Amino acid sequence: MRLALISDIHSNSEALRAVLSEIAEAKVDEIVCLGDIIGYGPDPLNCIDLVQEHCSLALLGNHDFACRTQPVNFNQVAREAALWTRFKLDTAWPDDAARERRIRYIDHLPVRIHHPRDSRLLCVHGSSRCATNEYVFPDDLQDAMKFDRLFERFDNICIEGHTHMPVVFEQDLRLDEEGTEHTSYQRFLGYREEMRSPGPDGTGTIRGAANVTLRLSEGKKYIVNPGSVGQPRDRDSWACWAIMELVEDQDPKVSFRRTYYDWHRVLEMIRRTEHDDNCPYQLDEFLGTRLERGF
Numbered sequence: 095m096r097l098a099l100i101s102d103i104h105s106n107s108e109a110l111r112a113v114l115s116e117i118a119e120a121k122v123d124e125i126v127c128l129g130d131i132i133g134y135g136p137d138p139l140n141c142i143d144l145v146q147e148h149c150s151l152a153l154l155g156n157h158d159f160a161c162r163t164q165p166v167n168f169n170q171v172a173r174e175a176a177l178w179t180r181f182k183l184d185t186a187w188p189d190d191a192a193r194e195r196r197i198r199y200i201d202h203l204p205v206r207i208h209h210p211r212d213s214r215l216l217c218v219h220g221s222s223r224c225a226t227n228e229y230v231f232p233d234d235l236q237d238a239m240k241f242d243r244l245f246e247r248f249d250n251i252c253i254e255g256h257t258h259m260p261v262v263f264e265q266d267l268r269l270d271e272e273g274t275e276h277t278s279y280q281r282f283l284g285y286r287e288e289m290r291s292p293g294p295d296g297t298g299t300i301r302g303a304a305n306v307t308l309r310l311s312e313g314k315k316y317i318v319n320p321g322s323v324g325q326p327r328d329r330d331s332w333a334c335w336a337i338m339e340l341v342e343d344q345d346p347k348v349s350f351r352r353t354y355y356d357w358h359r360v361l362e363m364i365r366r367t368e369h370d371d372n373c374p375y376q377l378d379e380f381l382g383t384r385l386e387r388g389f
């Protein structure tokens with residue numbers, strides 16, 4: 095089975111459409127979305143529709159939840175964006191039936207689920223022990239106790255999003271000659287020092303996690319984060335996603351991809367929310383300018 099993994103779309107339909115068209119060329123069996131379909135960006139309704147149409151499975155993210163309830167523990171920009179999104183979710187576009195369908199879809203997203211066709215995969219938005227809200231950052235690897243607790247809550251592979259950074263963590267558990275267990279952790283991908291200069295051709299630039307393929311050993315355990323489609327934060331503005339190959343009797347493989355999209359159009363859409371007199375909220379321009387920085 096070939097799975098496309100996407101996460102943290104954040105109402106960025108420009109990025110999502112670009113990624114979906116590359117996924118169509120990649121001939122996958124299914125697309126799994128790891129949450130935060132909405133929040134931050136300017137096009138929540140089309141993003142929900144596209145995820146519902148294309149993804150076999152989608153998880154609830156903390157922003158999806160906040161946009162349907164109350165934003166709690168959000169900074170001011172995120173809070174206002176959640177309230178703006180909540181207002182938009184109540185828009186009957188193009189009709190009441192579409193509004194009800196979207197709300198029902200978000201309200202029924204699971205928070206923690208094993209993939210129906212391959213139970214090796216635990217799917218969450220945040221982490222294995224706090225499915226919607228816990229961050230597992232690349233630098234957290236220094237906290238071995240945190241990783242012990244995270245890895246004891248699943249058996250094989252945990253796929254998650256939330257940090258907007260593509261990364262793979264590996265747990266290696268060995269017994270020494272006296273039968274004592276030794277656990278070690280390793281990180282692949284993660285932060286980059288270089289910033290990628292923007293542009294559709296990518297010439298002369300360094301792209302984070304692009305075309306990196308990792309083989310996951312059957313006897314070890316993994317956390318896999320495909321990065322963010324709609325708001326990458328690893329200093330690369332191109333949308334980030336991954337393909338996971340799961341074939342019986344073979345080591346699983348995960349390939350990371352980057353996709354160009356026009357973030358200037360998203361910035362323009364965000365700026366236009368300022369002129370919507372019918373809505374008491376607006377999106378902060380920072381949510382558009384940060385897309386170009388990829389951070």
Ligand SMILES: [Fe+2]
Binds near residue numbers: 155256
């Ligand atoms: Fe997110």
